Amino acid sequence: MADVAELAGVSVPTVSRVLSGAANVSQKRRDKVMAAIAELNFRPSAAARVLASRKSEVVSIVAGDTSKYGYAETIRGIEEAARAHGYTVMITVVETTDGPEIDSALASTMSQPLAGVIVLKFDPPGVAALKRIPGDIPVVALSGIRETGVHQAVIDETRAGEELTRYLLEQGHRTVHHVRVPPSRREDGRTTGWRRALRKAEREIPPPLDASWDPQSGRRIGHALAEDPGVTAVFCGNDEIAMGVIRGIADRGLRVPEDISVAGFDNHPLSSLWNPELTTANQDFAGLGGRGFQLLVSQLRGEAGPRFSSDRPEIIVRASTAAPNAARGSVAERDEAV
Amino acid sequence: MADVAELAGVSVPTVSRVLSGAANVSQKRRDKVMAAIAELNFRPSAAARVLASRKSEVVSIVAGDTSKYGYAETIRGIEEAARAHGYTVMITVVETTDGPEIDSALASTMSQPLAGVIVLKFDPPGVAALKRIPGDIPVVALSGIRETGVHQAVIDETRAGEELTRYLLEQGHRTVHHVRVPPSRREDGRTTGWRRALRKAEREIPPPLDASWDPQSGRRIGHALAEDPGVTAVFCGNDEIAMGVIRGIADRGLRVPEDISVAGFDNHPLSSLWNPELTTANQDFAGLGGRGFQLLVSQLRGEAGPRFSSDRPEIIVRASTAAPNAARGSVAERDEAV
DNA sequence: GTGAAAGCGCTAACAC
DNA sequence: GTGTTAGCGCTTTCAC
Numbered sequence: 162m163a164d165v166a167e168l169a170g171v172s173v174p175t176v177s178r179v180l181s182g183a184a185n186v187s188q189k190r191r192d193k194v195m196a197a198i199a200e201l202n203f204r205p206s207a208a209a210r211v212l213a214s215r216k217s218e219v220v221s222i223v224a225g226d227t228s229k230y231g232y233a234e235t236i237r238g239i240e241e242a243a244r245a246h247g248y249t250v251m252i253t254v255v256e257t258t259d260g261p262e263i264d265s266a267l268a269s270t271m272s273q274p275l276a277g278v279i280v281l282k283f284d285p286p287g288v289a290a291l292k293r294i295p296g297d298i299p300v301v302a303l304s305g306i307r308e309t310g311v312h313q314a315v316i317d318e319t320r321a322g323e324e325l326t327r328y329l330l331e332q333g334h335r336t337v338h339h340v341r342v343p344p345s346r347r348e349d350g351r352t353t354g355w356r357r358a359l360r361k362a363e364r365e366i367p368p369p370l371d372a373s374w375d376p377q378s379g380r381r382i383g384h385a386l387a388e389d390p391g392v393t394a395v396f397c398g399n400d401e402i403a404m405g406v407i408r409g410i411a412d413r414g415l416r417v418p419e420d421i422s423v424a425g426f427d428n429h430p431l432s433s434l435w436n437p438e439l440t441t442a443n444q445d446f447a448g449l450g451g452r453g454f455q456l457l458v459s460q461l462r463g464e465a466g467p468r469f470s471s472d473r474p475e476i477i478v479r480a481s482t483a484a485p486n487a488a489r490g491s492v493a494e495r496d497e498a499v
Numbered sequence: 500m501a502d503v504a505e506l507a508g509v510s511v512p513t514v515s516r517v518l519s520g521a522a523n524v525s526q527k528r529r530d531k532v533m534a535a536i537a538e539l540n541f542r543p544s545a546a547a548r549v550l551a552s553r554k555s556e557v558v559s560i561v562a563g564d565t566s567k568y569g570y571a572e573t574i575r576g577i578e579e580a581a582r583a584h585g586y587t588v589m590i591t592v593v594e595t596t597d598g599p600e601i602d603s604a605l606a607s608t609m610s611q612p613l614a615g616v617i618v619l620k621f622d623p624p625g626v627a628a629l630k631r632i633p634g635d636i637p638v639v640a641l642s643g644i645r646e647t648g649v650h651q652a653v654i655d656e657t658r659a660g661e662e663l664t665r666y667l668l669e670q671g672h673r674t675v676h677h678v679r680v681p682p683s684r685r686e687d688g689r690t691t692g693w694r695r696a697l698r699k700a701e702r703e704i705p706p707p708l709d710a711s712w713d714p715q716s717g718r719r720i721g722h723a724l725a726e727d728p729g730v731t732a733v734f735c736g737n738d739e740i741a742m743g744v745i746r747g748i749a750d751r752g753l754r755v756p757e758d759i760s761v762a763g764f765d766n767h768p769l770s771s772l773w774n775p776e777l778t779t780a781n782q783d784f785a786g787l788g789g790r791g792f793q794l795l796v797s798q799l800r801g802e803a804g805p806r807f808s809s810d811r812p813e814i815i816v817r818a819s820t821a822a823p824n825a826a827r828g829s830v831a832e833r834d835e836a837v
Numbered sequence: 838g839t840g841a842a843a844g845c846g847c848t849a850a851c852a853c
Numbered sequence: 854g855t856g857t858t859a860g861c862g863c864t865t866t867c868a869c
Contacts (some may be wrong), residue, residue: 162846162847163846163847171855171856172855173846173847173848173856174847174848174849174855174856174857175854175855175856176847176849177847177848177849178855179856181848184854185854186854186855187854187855190854190855202633204609204610204633205846205847206550206609206610206612206845206846206847207546207607207610207611207847208545208546208547208549208550208555208611208612208845208846208847209546209550209845209846209847209848209861210846210847210848211546211847211861212544212547212550212845212846212847212848212860212861212862212863213846213847213848213849213859213860213861214848214849214861215848216848218607219589219611226575227571227574227575227578228571228572228574228575230584233565233566233571234566236565236566237564237565237566240565240590240592241592244592244604247607249589249590249591249607249608249611250589250590251557251587251588251589251590252574252578252587252588252589252590253584254578254579266582268542269545269585269587270558270587271542272543272544272545273545273546273587274540274544274545274546295540295542299682302621304821333856335845358719374771375768376768376769377771382771390859401768401769404769404772405772405865406788408772411774422555430713430714430739431714431739431742431769433715434714434715434718434742434743436746436774438750451696461763464750500862500863501862501863509839509840510839510840510841511840511862511863511864512839512840512841512863512864513838513839513840514863515863515864515865516838516839516864518863519864522838522839523838524838525838525839528838528839543863544861544862544863545863546861546862546863547845547861547862547863547864548862548863548864549845549863550845550846550847550861550862550863550864551842551844551845551862551863551864551865552845552863552864552865553845553864567852629857754856
């Protein structure tokens with residue numbers, strides 16, 4: 162920058178003023194400075210700027226994963242919003258719930274000059290990481306249980322899970338079985354919503370089945386489900402597991418939705434291509450990321466605005482759910498019920 | 500750091516030595532310093548460190564997208580390798596091929612203190628961005644055509660495309676149709692490989708069909724393909740498009756692979772769950788990212804090692820491809836050929 | 838081994 | 854409007 166100043170025949174602060182655009186600089190000098198910058202191919206040093214100004218335009222995303230569908234979409238949403246505001250994003254992955262391990266994973270990121278941090282509370286590592294972010298850094302939490310004292314954006318999956326389950330009951334199913342994905346806490350919102358819908362309708366609440374993140378685990382569960390004649394409707398924790406479950410049911414010669422209805426969750430891009438097309442709840446992950454970033458920005462600006470943002474997923478009814486097959490239901494109750 | 504030094508009763512450089520771990524510090528002072536750090540909850544300032552040392556432990560990924568399967572997996576691979584080496588990653592998304600626009604998108608990232616940049620040359624914006632990275636920053640290119648003067652890691656998709664096409668011909672198909680995804684250059688390696696296999700076998704080379712990144716575009720193409728009785732085998736640019744094509748073919752009442760064989764590319768996590776399970780080529784994107792990071796590290800260390808890394812995808816034969824249906828082939832030639 | 842001094846490239850505060 | 858002065862929090866000589 163000193164070089165630029167010299168070439169342009171001005172002082173260093175003047176160059177700084179031109180670059181920051183804030184203070185007034187005469188058009189003449191401004192042009193000279195711009196010319197010098199172009200000629201020297203000058204790039205300002207963000208490190209020096211940060212050191213002198215104690216302001217940063219970098220936000221870090223702390224997450225347990227980056228490539229799974231919901232994570233990747235959320236990150237995309239954050240990045241797009243950040244870019245639109247002139248911010249750059251860093252990524253920090255935490256893979257454990259062990260305190261000291263998280264601290265060391267976070268250490269190098271937290272010593273970076275950050276404007277703030279957005280934590281994806283999608284899984285236990287994310288939940289654990291949130292608690293270990295230094296208190297002097299602005300933070301936004303995404304998803305998970307309601308936080309006190311932390312700005313937070315969520316998708317109301319409890320409500321969506323309840324709606325989806327109720328929809329299934331309204332189709333005439335006696336009850337709805339549930340396959341859950343690894344939860345971020347004791348019980349995910351989807352599962353809570355499912356349970357609530359069954360309780361309100363005074364239906365039997367079958368024990369939930371646990372899938373891993375691998376869709377193939379859904380397939381194995383599908384096999385088991387197909388063999389239980391009491392099962393006529395299944396609500397899965399996400400679309401990929403639902404695809405696995407459908408495949409597993411098909412492996413056993415049963416049809417979806419004729420024999421068993423299966424609903425997913427997410428509105429995964431392939432859910433409308435699957436055969437049968439999936440009934441699901443549209444989770445706007447990118448929107449979640451965008452709302453999270455907005456919350457961070459308003460926090461940085463010290464605005465009084467809302468500290469909490471919630472979005473309600475829309476239920477999308479497609480071909481994988483229908484009214485129960487009378488034959489299967491009745492057989493289940495009379496002859497083969499366990 | 501001055502506070503820490505004071506509390507520990509040592510000088511600032513001594514604290515710095517303890518933190519960097521390089522120089523020798525007596526055990527006694529080291530302990531005192533560590534205690535002071537813990538007590539004050541001290542976090543070193545990466546900005547100041549960078550400014551003074553002109554070294555950074557941040558690498559930026561420049562990409563045209565972050566959430567699509569191949570991109571997200573590659574980013575995951577880079578991030579994992581980077582984390583293992585104590586590096587942090589930043590993400591810069593470029594959405595255009597227009598020079599000045601790219602420059603402004605890159606500007607804020609390039610003024611960050613970066614150890615290096617990894618560019619995903621998966622699409623035209625990525626290709627264009629590579630050319631605009633300042634020459635003084637270490638760079639690694641991922642995928643795309645062979646670069647001169649730039650370290651590069653690739654997956655040999657040309658070879659895999661050729662192999663996959665040849666495999667289809669060996670099943671007895673007269674020719675293989677090709678549905679391509681948006682290419683990063685004039686012609687993607689997959690398409691080149693497909694063309695090469697057909698040329699070597701002296702088969703007719705049908706004009707390739709263009710899909711978008713949206714799997715639904717594959718479905719529409721599937722409809723067209725199903726109506727052309729000359730089509731018995733289709734090689735798709737990626738698995739998601741293949742899923743769309745299969746769905747489209749099914750929409751028209753034809754079966755895969757009995758009537759038409761369909762192969763994909765990637766080994767997408769859902770490809771083995773699809774019905775029928777997809778024949779495909781396994782692209783190890785995470786491995787690509789990891790190799791790219793290694794190339795960057797060896798470049799930073801000034802090592803003489805290889806500047807180029809190539810990996811060969813393995814062909815995975817599953818249920819979506821088979822020998823042609825004699826009926827369809829012959830009917831095509833005699834009565835319904837267009 | 839350890840401390841003192843200098844300076845990385847910028848911005849902030851102040852005078853003019 | 855513009856230049857001067859003084860740091861930001863570290864690392865890097867260099868002397869001891």
